[in-house]
Amino acid sequence: MMVRDQWFLEYSDIAWKARVLDCLAGMQIIPEEMRIEFENKIDWLKDKACARRKGLGTHMPWDKEWLIESLGDSTIYMAYYILAKYVNAGMNIENLSTEFFDYIFWVKARLKMWLS
Numbered sequence: 001m002m003v004r005d006q007w008f009l010e011y012s013d014i015a016w017k018a019r020v021l022d023c024l025a026g027m028q029i030i031p032e033e034m035r036i037e038f039e040n041k042i043d044w045l046k047d048k049a050c051a052r053r054k055g056l057g058t059h060m061p062w063d064k065e066w067l068i069e070s071l072g073d074s075t076i077y078m079a080y081y082i083l084a085k086y087v088n089a090g091m092n093i094e095n096l097s098t099e100f101f102d103y104i105f106w107v108k109a110r111l112k113m114w115l116s
Contacts, residue, residue: 003049003053006049007049007050007051007060007063007066008047008048008049008050009047009048009050010047011045011047011048017042017043017045020042021039021042024038024042049069050068050069051063051066051067051068051069052066052067052069053065053066053067054067055067057069057070058070058080058084061080061083061087061093062093068080079105082104083104
């Protein structure tokens with residue numbers, strides 16, 4: 001059955017995978033032999049549905065028809081709960097720019113700001 005207008009986490013995105021592999025390259029993995037397992041898992045990841053329409057849960061902040069899929073994947077929760085208390089208090093999310101999210105979630109963006 002196909003679900004219309006489903007939300008997905010784009011784990012298949014080549015640029016995202018490259019950033020993840022770059023991050024992994026800078027990590028110390030113990031034992032080192034397990035590094036290949038992480039690389040294989042990153043390569044294996046495909047797009048994943050991250051929302052549903054029925055049941056209990058937190059509504060997607062940008063689409064109140066959908067609930068965050070808490071059992072299938074908790075990735076979005078970690079990102080969402082950084083901002084949840086502000087969104088729930090009435091923050092106007094339409095005014096938030098890509099640069100704002102880059103600053104919060106990407107270390108490179110913060111470093112660029114600090115170094116300039």
